[in-house]
Amino acid sequence: MKPFDYQRIGAVEEIDADAGERSSFLAGGTNLVDLMKHEIETPERLLDISRLELAQIEDGDQGGLRVGTLVTNTGLASDARVRERWPLLSSALLAGATAQLRNRATTGGNLLQRTRCYYFYDTARPCNKREPGEGCGALAGHNRIHAILGASEQCIATHPSDMAVAMVALDARVRLRAADGSQRELPVEELHRLPGDHPERDTVLQPGELILGVDLPAPPPGRHIYRKVRDRSSYAFALVSVGAILHVADGKVGSVRIAFGGVAHKPWRARKAEQALQGQAATEENFLKAADVELADARGYGGNDFKIPLARRTLVAVLRDAARATEESTP
Template structure:
């Protein structure tokens, strides 16, 4: 680990004025620093800021402080009752020890677990722009089949962010000039294109302070995660689903996916294929067709395409009560 300066912020305003990298739980950043993948000159400790509360809003939604630990968020009775998809997604991620330390804001900013991103002996455009993508033509079992480019096929690793995407969360930030922003999570992440090192729309020195959830949605909620082992593994495919059925037809649907793309993936065409349809395997297959229309495998991750189809159909059966 390279030498760095360290300071502790006493307020969000002091943190953004300090001009360094923010550290809270550090469950991802410290690993990257040890491997010298990230080498910040200055760390600003925000772990003691007053941003660890979950508060109810007048509209019935929740405001979640950026420093709320993942374990506390998953166990909050209001989250369990109104947003079970979020609680289940959090409990599907990492280990209990990491959930106790990892923060809500930091979870949104996790970096990919692509093997080549972590291996400095290989080419990686995300780690070192312009060097190439070793994952294309390499070992890419866990990597993306949607939203990729010729420069990067990495996936975003968060489970929590997938549930947040299905819930239409809003990310609240404080910029270095003191202005605040509210960013819909659907507009927060960026596709890799030819700049895969730029992963989101945050400006330099911009701090996530809160995440807002709207009023709890109607319908059944589910988080289904398919992975290589039962715990402490990132998703090959995951589905965060919220579906309501009225008068025998699907009245509303929100579906987000993990393990498939460079961001928590949500495609309006998937939901459009379901709304107004009677729950059936035919309707579910049409939704899968819409999701996978542009899917592309890269060799060792080709299996993700049929796996995603089966996982989505199984999830929709559970959400709507259709028997296999």
């Protein structure tokens, strides 16, 4: 690990304009410390924000919820309000990592995880995300876990967060503070980038910009389901995951929200599938049609070709179960 300066931050106002590209924020450290050990991340200064007053979960406006950036994954998943009203989020959090990691990992840090691509972590292999211009070793290499949507010839890595998939489906918004003190908000869906020609840029954050927290709007009606398909039942990243909220009335889709994980450089909001289902009969035939519409542009790279039919089957199964549960709960 390369030497670095360490600074403990007592208040957000202490974050100055020097918190730029050569500085990193440290909270739980469950991803950052590993990257520093491998010398993939080599910040000149670590800004320890773990003692900031940003670890609260508070009731928000109009039935929403405000989640501080330092709320742990365990704290968020076990909050009674989240379990009762946003079960999609609680399920996604509990599907991620181990209990020990969830006890340390934070809301903001979870959103900012780097990819788990083999080539990104192996500094002896080419990786455009780690070193732009080197090439993407995964394109013709071992790419079983890689993207089938939104990839480019520069990078086919995937975003690993389960929590982010649920937050995208829930239309959550992230609150940001720039190093100059100005603040802005944007949908979690817009936080992450597709790789394009600059795969080294995972997010739209500016240098020194800090996630202050996430705001959840009032939960939408319907059945909330998060399903994660992975190689083993624990401590494994998703090959494909689906977060869905389906509301069925009189046998037809009244409202639906869908997000995929494990298939793209960012949590993938399945808006084409949502549009195809809106107002249609909640039948397996229509679920299959919607999946085909969403995955029409999906592309495999050899080792991950199986992900396309897997994503289709997983989405259809989730929608089927959600529709059945909605019908059973209707008086």
